[in-house]
Amino acid sequence: MGGLRDGVLYFQRCRWCHTSVFRCLLCPVCGSTEMATERSDGIGVILQVTIVGRSVGRPRAMAIIDMREGFRLRARVSAEPLQRAQVGAQVRLGFGPRPQEIAFQLCHS
Numbered sequence: 001m002g003g004l005r006d007g008v009l010y011f012q013r014c015r016w017c018h019t020s021v022f023r024c025l026l027c028p029v030c031g032s033t034e035m036a037t038e039r040s041d042g043i044g045v046i047l048q049v050t051i052v053g054r055s056v057g058r059p060r061a062m063a064i065i066d067m068r069e070g071f072r073l074r075a076r077v078s079a080e081p082l083q084r085a086q087v088g089a090q091v092r093l094g095f096g097p098r099p100q101e102i103a104f105q106l107c108h109s
């Protein structure tokens with residue numbers, strides 16, 4: 001399965017049509033269940049971003065990230081100030097407050 005293991009992000013690629021997905025058991029394109037796990041280089045671009053947690057005084061940016069390998073995932077993006085986490089910004093896998101949380105940071109920060 002895809003996910004974060006020892007600081008490395010893994011995803012699945014369909015053995016038949018090579019579509020890459022994150023945490024899917026079934027290829028969304030051809031329906032195959034033969035998914036190979038591959039290692040991501042952890043670089044992507046923010047496709048959509050929402051600031052959450054403002055009401056509790058702990059705002060954070062949650063983004064949909066379009067990864068270089070072609071899959072998308074939802075993760076937290078650290079930025080200072082948070083407004084710098086914008087659509088189109090390049091991000092790389094970083095470290096979140098909790099080790100198992102997938103978190104990204106801006107490439108140029």
Ligand SMILES: [Zn+2]
Binds near residue numbers: 014015018028030
């Ligand atoms: Zn497929």
